[in-house]
Amino acid sequence: MPDPIRAAAGRPIRVGLFATCLVNLIRPRVGFATAKLLEDAGCTVEVPQQTCCGQPAFNSGDRRTARELAARAIETFEEYDYVVLPSGSCAGQVIVHYPELFEGDAAWEPRAKALAAKTFELTVFLSDVLKVIPIARFDGAVTYHDSCSGLRELGIHAQPRKLLGNVEGLRFVEMKDPDVCCGFGGTFCVKYPDISNKIVEKKTANIAASGATTLLAGDLGCLMNMAGKLSREGKEVRVRHIAEVLAGMGEEPAIGEPER
Amino acid sequence: MTQEVRSRQFNETAQKALADTSLQKALSRFEQGFISRRKAAVEKLPEYDALRDSARDLKDHILAHLDLYLEAYEKNVIASGGHVHWAATAEEANEIIYGICKRLNAKTVAKGKSMISEETGLNAYLEARGLHPVETDLGEYIIQLRGETPSHLISPALHVTKEQVEADFRRAHSALPPERNLDEPTSLLAEARGMLREKFLNVDVGITGANFLIAETGSSVIVTNEGNGDLTQTLAKAHIVISSIEKVVPTREDATLFLRLLARSASGSELSAYTTFSTGARRHDDPDGPREYHVVLLDNGRSNILGGKFQEMLRCIRCSACMNHCPVFHAVGGHAYGWVYPGPIGAVLTPALAGIEKTAKLPNASTFCGRCEEVCPVRIPLPKLMRNWREREFERHLQPAVARYGLALWAAFAKRPALYRAATSLAMKFLRLFGGKGRFRALPLAGGWTKHRDFPSPQGQTFQALWKKRSGAR
Numbered sequence: 261m262p263d264p265i266r267a268a269a270g271r272p273i274r275v276g277l278f279a280t281c282l283v284n285l286i287r288p289r290v291g292f293a294t295a296k297l298l299e300d301a302g303c304t305v306e307v308p309q310q311t312c313c314g315q316p317a318f319n320s321g322d323r324r325t326a327r328e329l330a331a332r333a334i335e336t337f338e339e340y341d342y343v344v345l346p347s348g349s350c351a352g353q354v355i356v357h358y359p360e361l362f363e364g365d366a367a368w369e370p371r372a373k374a375l376a377a378k379t380f381e382l383t384v385f386l387s388d389v390l391k392v393i394p395i396a397r398f399d400g401a402v403t404y405h406d407s408c409s410g411l412r413e414l415g416i417h418a419q420p421r422k423l424l425g426n427v428e429g430l431r432f433v434e435m436k437d438p439d440v441c442c443g444f445g446g447t448f449c450v451k452y453p454d455i456s457n458k459i460v461e462k463k464t465a466n467i468a469a470s471g472a473t474t475l476l477a478g479d480l481g482c483l484m485n486m487a488g489k490l491s492r493e494g495k496e497v498r499v500r501h502i503a504e505v506l507a508g509m510g511e512e513p514a515i516g517e518p519e520r
Numbered sequence: 521m522t523q524e525v526r527s528r529q530f531n532e533t534a535q536k537a538l539a540d541t542s543l544q545k546a547l548s549r550f551e552q553g554f555i556s557r558r559k560a561a562v563e564k565l566p567e568y569d570a571l572r573d574s575a576r577d578l579k580d581h582i583l584a585h586l587d588l589y590l591e592a593y594e595k596n597v598i599a600s601g602g603h604v605h606w607a608a609t610a611e612e613a614n615e616i617i618y619g620i621c622k623r624l625n626a627k628t629v630a631k632g633k634s635m636i637s638e639e640t641g642l643n644a645y646l647e648a649r650g651l652h653p654v655e656t657d658l659g660e661y662i663i664q665l666r667g668e669t670p671s672h673l674i675s676p677a678l679h680v681t682k683e684q685v686e687a688d689f690r691r692a693h694s695a696l697p698p699e700r701n702l703d704e705p706t707s708l709l710a711e712a713r714g715m716l717r718e719k720f721l722n723v724d725v726g727i728t729g730a731n732f733l734i735a736e737t738g739s740s741v742i743v744t745n746e747g748n749g750d751l752t753q754t755l756a757k758a759h760i761v762i763s764s765i766e767k768v769v770p771t772r773e774d775a776t777l778f779l780r781l782l783a784r785s786a787s788g789s790e791l792s793a794y795t796t797f798s799t800g801a802r803r804h805d806d807p808d809g810p811r812e813y814h815v816v817l818l819d820n821g822r823s824n825i826l827g828g829k830f831q832e833m834l835r836c837i838r839c840s841a842c843m844n845h846c847p848v849f850h851a852v853g854g855h856a857y858g859w860v861y862p863g864p865i866g867a868v869l870t871p872a873l874a875g876i877e878k879t880a881k882l883p884n885a886s887t888f889c890g891r892c893e894e895v896c897p898v899r900i901p902l903p904k905l906m907r908n909w910r911e912r913e914f915e916r917h918l919q920p921a922v923a924r925y926g927l928a929l930w931a932a933f934a935k936r937p938a939l940y941r942a943a944t945s946l947a948m949k950f951l952r953l954f955g956g957k958g959r960f961r962a963l964p965l966a967g968g969w970t971k972h973r974d975f976p977s978p979q980g981q982t983f984q985a986l987w988k989k990r991s992g993a994r
Contacts, residue, residue: 279983285948286976288983295987307987309941311934317927319888320919321910325931332935412890441847445887451923452531452885453968454538458851459887460973488973491959516976518958 272304276340278333278379280350281312282480283501287515290480293507294346294382300507301392308336313345315353319446323361330358331368334375342389343379346503347479348410349446351381356413381410382503383478387419398510399429403472404502405463405486406439407479420478420502427505435470437462444485460489468495474514476502487515522610522820523641523669525874527858530881537852546681547853554844557788558895565784575781576899578774579835582766583826589735589768590817596738600800602813610640613818617642617727617760618649620814624758626651626724632742632749633657634729635673635838636762636818638860639873642727653727654719656748658712665692671854671862673840674786679853682708716748726756726810728798730763731782731837732775733815739799740815741775743782743792750796758812759798765817766834778837781897785839821873829908830872835898836865842892842902848885857882864892868905876909880918883909945982952980 275298279291295305314329333354337343345351355376362368386392402424410416417439424432443449443459463486467475475490475497477483487499498514513519526533537543562568582589594604607613613636621629629646631637631653643653643664655664659677663670665688670676677685686702689711702708728749730740740761742749753759769775783789802809825834843849843863854862859870859879867882883906892902913919933940954960955977962970969975 284983285944286978288979288981288986291983291987307984309937309984311937311940312930314934317931319907319910320923320927321907321912321914322927322931323911323914325927325935329931329934332937408887408889408891412894441887441889441891443847443887445889447923448884448887450966450968452534452848453971455534455848455851455885456887457972458538459847484976485973487976488959488969491974491976492961492972513958516959516974518956518977519979 272302274341275303275305276337276343277305277307278310278313278337278343278345278350278354279307280345280347280480282484283346284310286484287480287501289509289512290346290501290503293501293503293509294344296507296509297382297386297394297503298344300394301386301390303342303390306340310336313350313353315350315357316446318353318357318361326357327361330354330361330372334358334368334371337379338371338375341378342385343375344382344385345379346382346501347481348381348407348414348416349479349481351379351384352409352413354379381414381416381478383419383423384414384416386506387422393426394423394506395426395428396506396508396510397428397430398474398505398508400474401431401433401470401472402474402476402505403433403435403467403470404438405435405442405467405475405477405482407477407482408441410478411439416478420476423506424476424502430505433470433472435472436466438466442482442486444482446481449485456485457489460485464489464493464495467497473497474505474510475499476505478502483515491516523638523860525859525870525878527870527874527879527882530856530858530885533856533858534852534885537856542681542684543679543853546679547850550675550678551850554787554840558785558841558844559788561784561788561790565780568784571777571781572897572899575777575837575897576835578769578777579898582769583831583834586765586768586826589770590765592735593733593738593768594817596736597800597813597815598738600738600813601803602738602800602815605814605816607816607818608820610818610820613640613762613816613820614642614645616816617762618646618651620758620760620812621646621651621725622649624724624812626757628719628723629653629725629727630719630723630752630756631655631660632726632728632744632752633660633676634727634762635670635860636729636764637727638669639764639820640762640818642762654716654723656716656720656746656752657744658709658746658748661712661716662688665689669855669860672843673838673861675840679855720751720755723752723756725758725760726752726754727760727762728753730761730767730815732778733763733768734770734772734775734797735768736771737799739772739797741779741795741797743779743795745787745793747794750794753796753798753810754808756810758814759801759810761798761813761815763815763817765819765822782837782839785837785841785895785897825872830868830905832900833865833868833872833905835900836869837898838865839897841895841897842900845891845895847887847889847891864902864906865900868900868902868909871909876912876916876918880909880913883907883913884919941982941984945985948978948982949980951978
């Protein structure tokens, strides 16, 4: 595993930004916020031509497609010192499941493991690898939802709270059951829309009861699910990816708000 | 005659469950209790995670040598004066049990809680032959009165509200004074106890399940919170234990490891209220106990799971923690799963025992939130095993055509980065044209999403396109 200090001694750390499908398609500003945070910390950020990490195929039982997409991602990103994703679930796919997908494959398993070892979810990378605290200001009461894959596959819980704790003007309030699923579940929410709805209803009730005016999380899928439900219910909570607030982009339109 | 598998109808039964206000009321009451009690119990036990590792390793060891431990167990049951009957199928198990009842000319059969007997459909089998098995666990007694099946492993009547129980008791116990007060749960409990006590005294055959079978002594172990298991087996002429083969553990000490994990994971207790070890029939100088002791060891498909991709499922000790922490179970309850085992264990075990063709919906009914694996006392990787089933389904084209073609179309783009970039750019620009308000209340092909929630409109250009522009401008 590359040592950031040593890498930084000779030249800036080169980070490959794996933006994820949803950020690429729906909310590019999360990609820019991520890039800004990494650049502010002294990294060089590159965005190579990329598609999907393969998680939807993997979770739908299409292992062959999952392996093909994983191999492509390995080829694309293995040249960087680090790979950073603004998503716990896509990062979990690379870190936990790529080595699993190539288990016993003499050619690919070592490459999958090598990539997994230098791949990080954004808040973990900032907090635990670079050990930086972004300087930002955000006024208001904020609550944070722990997305399941990030929480349970990668153990992300303290890092986002630590980073948010340093944002000036931000008042953090914990909702009830922040670690309980929001009902998104990738294709689950369209395969079982009514069960998913029942689950997200409980989540939005907890969000509203927390008194927070802004909801943050580290995964755009969950954020879109919760934002969509809050907006349908007419609950006045603005929803953003944590990177936006940390990068000082908290004044831009929230998820589901018209572009100005 | 086994319990019918109705998992094909998962979508319909789940839909009904969501609309059932009394079920939803019962589910919302149950949700928090188990979770907070388990959490408190685990926090008081610093070695909890180390115990889980030991339990996982021990189970793996047992499963690797299952034949040896079962043979040792059989030898020691016989040595202690009991009988062992091997049943490959549910039908065989039912026949064996009925045979014993018939030979003893039994009229009344009392039953302790046993999910294995649910698997074999034992009650219906015996009733069809003129016997009247009486469930003695309070929850099981309630659902027997209602003609239902358990909806949870340790809380079988979880789906029933107190008001419904009161109505059932008034209907079933018609000899009791109608003006009696049944407002309190304790009065319901007292009434059930009174009714059951009478049945215990006249029981011919007592049937119980087993939480563990101990190879070194030939003992069977059951845990209950009402003591009904003890009465069921002690007062009967014959005690029949029905157990599946993977319940065997090597020693008494090993059993205590699992007992410590089981009670904490299940109900948050340090131990269940009653833990009963049964070894053989009544001896000469015993004051009480059954005159005959039988064990029916059921395979029912388990030996096919051994050595395969789903073997880890056989570690399960049936504590229910997985379903107690499952958001999908919280939403729809246990009956929606359509067979004996609900929740995450059902999503893995039911396809393994009943075949994936009939049960393909179950492994898909999960958000993969991973909470089940997080709380499993024997560390069964439930999401991984559900994903293994999804792979089998994919290989056999068992998934709905829409999902299959949708995935194939998406994969075709994702494998061609240049095409992906062009197509996604175009699609997002197009969506943006109509999403000026920031969100969609309805969207073609996304009805499942927009039925319940708005769809946030995309910014317009893709990140990759915008990044390229930024880089070019520098």
